[in-house]
Structures are given as C-alpha cells and as structure tokens.
Amino acid sequence: MKVSTWNVNGIRARETQLLDWLLLERPDVLCLQEIKASPDQIPETLRDLPGYWGRWHGGKGYSGVSLHLRRDRFPEPTFGHPGFDHENRVVTADVGDVTFASIYVPNGNKDYRAKIGFLEGLDAWVAAAHAGGRRLVVCGDLNVARTDRDVHPKLRKPTEIGQTDEERALLERILARGLGDLLRHHDPDNDRLFTWWAPWRSLRERNIGWRLDYVLASTPVAERSTGCRAFREFGSSDHGPVNATFDLPAVTPPPGPA
DNA sequence: ATGGTAGAAACTCTA
Numbered sequence: 245m246k247v248s249t250w251n252v253n254g255i256r257a258r259e260t261q262l263l264d265w266l267l268l269e270r271p272d273v274l275c276l277q278e279i280k281a282s283p284d285q286i287p288e289t290l291r292d293l294p295g296y297w298g299r300w301h302g303g304k305g306y307s308g309v310s311l312h313l314r315r316d317r318f319p320e321p322t323f324g325h326p327g328f329d330h331e332n333r334v335v336t337a338d339v340g341d342v343t344f345a346s347i348y349v350p351n352g353n354k355d356y357r358a359k360i361g362f363l364e365g366l367d368a369w370v371a372a373a374h375a376g377g378r379r380l381v382v383c384g385d386l387n388v389a390r391t392d393r394d395v396h397p398k399l400r401k402p403t404e405i406g407q408t409d410e411e412r413a414l415l416e417r418i419l420a421r422g423l424g425d426l427l428r429h430h431d432p433d434n435d436r437l438f439t440w441w442a443p444w445r446s447l448r449e450r451n452i453g454w455r456l457d458y459v460l461a462s463t464p465v466a467e468r469s470t471g472c473r474a475f476r477e478f479g480s481s482d483h484g485p486v487n488a489t490f491d492l493p494a495v496t497p498p499p500g501p502a
Numbered sequence: 503a504t505g506g507t508a509g510a511a512a513c514t515c516t517a
Contacts, residue, residue, distance in 0.1 A: 253517085254509045278517085280510060305511040351517055387517095442517095444506035482508075482517080 328365025424466030
C-alpha cells in the first residue's frame with residue numbers, strides 16, 4: 245500500500261502537476277492540503293478523480309483538504325469530519341478498522357491559540373480512535389517542526405511559531421498515543437530532511453527549509469512500513485509531497501473467523 | 503530588524 249500526502253498550495257494552480265503525480269505514483273491513498281477551493285471550484289478533470297473514491301472539503305480561496313482512495317483497492321469508505329475540524333482542515337475515511345486522515349493544522353501566525361486548540365483536538369481524537377480499537381494513518385501539514393533537527397540550522401529560532409516548546413510538546417503527546425513518525429523513522433540521522441521551503445532566495449534549491457509534513461501511523465501499521473520519502477524535486481508548491489509505503493494489502497478484509 | 507514569493511476572497515490577506 246502506498247500513501248501520498250501533499251500540501252498543494254492551491255489546487256487550481258496545481259491541476260496538471262497533480263495529474264502528473266497520479267500517473268507517476270498511482271498512490272492507493274492521496275491526501276491533499278491547502279486546496280484553497282470549494283468543491284464547486286475544483287477543476288473538472290479533478291472533480292471525480294478517475295479511479296478514486298474522494299471527498300473535497302474546502303472553502304473559497306483559503307485552507308481546505310481532500311482525501312482520495314483507489315476504487316480498485318478499497319471498498320467505498322465512510323468520509324467524516326471530526327469535531328475538531330475548523331476552517332475545513334480535516335477529512336477522514338473509515339475503511340475496515342483503519343481510519344485515514346488528511347489534516348491541515350493552522351499555521352498559527354494569525355491565531356496561535358486556535359492552533360494550540362486544534363492540536364489538542366487532534367490529540368483527543370487520536371486517543372479516542374485508539375481506545376475504540378481503530379488503526380490510524382494520519383497525513384498532512386502539521387505546521388510544527390518536531391525538533392531542532394527538523395529546521396535548517398540557519399532558520400532555527402525557538403520563539404518562532406512552528407518551533408516553540410509548547411507546540412513540540414503537544415506533537416510529542418500526540419505521537420505518544422501510539423503513532424509512528426514514518427519520515428523520521430526511515431531517516432533517523434538526516435538533519436537536512438525537509439518538506440517546506442520559503443518561496444524566495446532559492447531556499448528550496450539550497451534545501452534550507454523545515455519539516456512540516458508528516459505521515460503518522462498507529463504502531464501495528466507503522467511496523468509494516470517499508471519506506472517513506474519526501475520529494476524536494478517535484479512540483480511548484482512551497483511544500484513537497486511525501487510518500488509512505490507499507491507491506492499491507494490496500495484492501496482491509498473485514499474482521500471474521502480465520 | 504527586515505525582506506523575499508505565491509495563491510487566492512483580490513487595489514489585501516494568509517502563509
């Protein structure tokens with residue numbers, strides 16, 4: 245199973261790039277963030293992404309997420325929007341005992357307390373899902389660099405939003421609910437592992453950035469993880485896509501006698 | 503201390 249997540253920074257400006265990405269990677273699950281469009285504004289070619297179940301969840305010009313699952317690999321999922329959703333930042337898909345989520349955490353520069361509240365809501369939702377026996381694959385732009393290693397040395401600044409102790413402690417609390425950080429898991433010593441680059445002064449070409457985009461998976465799923473990588477070279481969003489692969493069939497068989 | 507770019511609700515806001 246291959247899962248792909250990408251903050252596209254405007255789906256209408258990324259139409260052809262997204263189609264290229266699907267042809268190249270054919271992920272079983274696709275999570276998008278910052279689509280900046282309401283469902284009626286989604287380009288015709290993307291509206292019913294061929295071969296995918298899908299849910300577009302956004303408003304005009306700001307924020308928004310989507311989630312897509314291959315029809316040939318999954319039965320029709322149940323899409324949902326948990327209570328901590330705010331400004332069209334969360335979409336989930338239940339299929340079997342697995343829940344996929346596409347998440348766009350508020351940047352926090354506009355309203356820092358709202359970002360903290362959102363992360364607390366995500367934490368409570370993860371705890372409740374695990375308590376209910378569900379396995380999670382949580383993907384998206386969490387807008388927090390987990391540790392100093394996740395920010396280029398020239399950009400480290402502990403008071404800056406996205407790097408504060410308070411945000412990092414909350415992220416660790418979420419992970420301690422039983423989620424693996426797959427990109428870091430597969431590249432533990434890399435201190436140049438970034439997924440976002442400010443769009444000026446060739447910072448992307450020079451790989452001076454932050455790691456803000458994550459694939460998180462519940463321990464039983466994370467244990468089947470076979471790889472996870474960030475694509476600095478693909479696309480013109482300020483974020484690169486992240487792919488994770490698993491030694492798991494995409495289809496989740498219903499629970500039953502062996 | 504400041505700025506740079508990009509996408510959009512657009513002669514301004516958010517990131």
